[in-house]
Amino acid sequence: MTGLYLHIPFCARKCPYCDFYSVRFDRRLVSDYTDALVRNIRHLADTKTDIDTIYFGGGTPSLLCSSQVESILSAAAASFSLHDPEITLEANPCTVDVQKLREYRSAGVNRLSFGVQSANDDELSRLGRLHNFERAEKAVFDAAAAGFDNISCDIMLGTAGQTLQSLGSSADALCALPIKHISAYMLKIEKGTPYDCDEMRKASADDELMSEMYLQTVGRLASAGFVQYEISNFAKPGFESRHNLKYWTGESYIGLGASAHSFFGGKRYACPNDVNAFVSSDVQRYITTDESPDALEEYLMLGLRLTKGVSLERLQKLGADIGALSQKVALFSQHRLMQSGGGRFSLTPKGFLLSNSIISELLGVI
Numbered sequence: 001m002t003g004l005y006l007h008i009p010f011c012a013r014k015c016p017y018c019d020f021y022s023v024r025f026d027r028r029l030v031s032d033y034t035d036a037l038v039r040n041i042r043h044l045a046d047t048k049t050d051i052d053t054i055y056f057g058g059g060t061p062s063l064l065c066s067s068q069v070e071s072i073l074s075a076a077a078a079s080f081s082l083h084d085p086e087i088t089l090e091a092n093p094c095t096v097d098v099q100k101l102r103e104y105r106s107a108g109v110n111r112l113s114f115g116v117q118s119a120n121d122d123e124l125s126r127l128g129r130l131h132n133f134e135r136a137e138k139a140v141f142d143a144a145a146a147g148f149d150n151i152s153c154d155i156m157l158g159t160a161g162q163t164l165q166s167l168g169s170s171a172d173a174l175c176a177l178p179i180k181h182i183s184a185y186m187l188k189i190e191k192g193t194p195y196d197c198d199e200m201r202k203a204s205a206d207d208e209l210m211s212e213m214y215l216q217t218v219g220r221l222a223s224a225g226f227v228q229y230e231i232s233n234f235a236k237p238g239f240e241s242r243h244n245l246k247y248w249t250g251e252s253y254i255g256l257g258a259s260a261h262s263f264f265g266g267k268r269y270a271c272p273n274d275v276n277a278f279v280s281s282d283v284q285r286y287i288t289t290d291e292s293p294d295a296l297e298e299y300l301m302l303g304l305r306l307t308k309g310v311s312l313e314r315l316q317k318l319g320a321d322i323g324a325l326s327q328k329v330a331l332f333s334q335h336r337l338m339q340s341g342g343g344r345f346s347l348t349p350k351g352f353l354l355s356n357s358i359i360s361e362l363l364g365v366i
């Protein structure tokens, strides 16, 4: 089955740490953009693609009004074969109220992902977020009242001024909400953002503190029943993000919208970061970013993001040198960075912290 990703590149205000492609919200442009998404979906109708997940990502998809979401989802229902789809919409707590959330639910959205980031208002203000925690809590309770039983919240680790204690309190506060999923991201200072300065670098967690924060969060969320299934993702059993799992398990997805990426027919594509070009084209233009991705490398790199890791049998089928790989895995296991069993191997939480260098060592011997 294929996933459908819809990029909504509009934000009310740019957060100083963010380097995702987005432009300032403009009512007229959002309306034209919605029409362009609908046009592109209809253009794919002949493919009769089997779709089981739809994901509105951003940017800030919750800046769309419910009628815009409804017209996009109606076009998808008319153009694809939908199979009990998980339909997620990323939401900013300041952009929703219970009425709007009810309308999203009626339009077919069945999963919400809120960018909460912290339960500490000073940290939120340093992140340049528009909401305080009270507002975020209200948005989550409003979503539950509107009929959403599959709600996710993001928490950010290592932000300016954050301590182990304040992070622990934020994690506890999120766990107390009626949610089923938490994404815990480590702040990365991206080049060229306002956060890319000495002051912010000093105020944010260094590598050692970040490691402690990560391991503390993994433990805290586990105690509250949120099972880790990917480096940054934790869920109550049965509430893993079906759409995001496609990225790590090599399933296909079609991305529509400015800066959206796709993996389809064994190739990777990207749509340029240009809202105006997307709106003015009849059909979105793609750049092929990878003509023939290496199946073995991709399986190893993406599979090791998951706590269930990778299967030796599958690696062997893809042509890996299992002997050399097993030696490396044994070495990393001695340092408690990896674990193996049942014909699979995976990274431990400590190993996730070093995943880039471990994976590049493994890639060196396959």
Ligand code: SF4
Pocket: 010, 011, 013, 014, 015, 018, 019, 020, 022, 058, 059, 060, 092, 115
């Ligand atoms: S709301 Fe999200 S996408 Fe928009 S600027 Fe902030 S972090 Fe980036």
